[in-house]
Amino acid sequence: MSGMPGGLSETHNATPKEQKICDEVKADVKKRVQKNFHMFKAVKYRTQTVNGTNYFIKVHVEDKEYLHISVYESMLKGSKLKLNNVQSQKTLADEIEKL
Numbered sequence: 001m002s003g004m005p006g007g008l009s010e011t012h013n014a015t016p017k018e019q020k021i022c023d024e025v026k027a028d029v030k031k032r033v034q035k036n037f038h039m040f041k042a043v044k045y046r047t048q049t050v051n052g053t054n055y056f057i058k059v060h061v062e063d064k065e066y067l068h069i070s071v072y073e074s075m076l077k078g079s080k081l082k083l084n085n086v087q088s089q090k091t092l093a094d095e096i097e098k099l
Contacts, residue, residue: 014042028083037061056096066090070099
């Protein structure tokens, strides 16, 4: 994690937690980009601690195509995840940045 409040963490390999987040917002991502995906696998991620956590996740969706998604998780129990943004036409080499 960045030493500065609100700063982005280092990039990490995705874990089952980030995959679960992706699974939960997949329908919203599909609506946003108006495309169906055969694959939707979390690969890498960064976080930002705010009043909750922003997740910036690289998602593998096709052979050489990736998306970057931004998802907000509130600290309040029972809150739903919120898809903030989606960037398409990304590659594995593209760095994950604040969306």
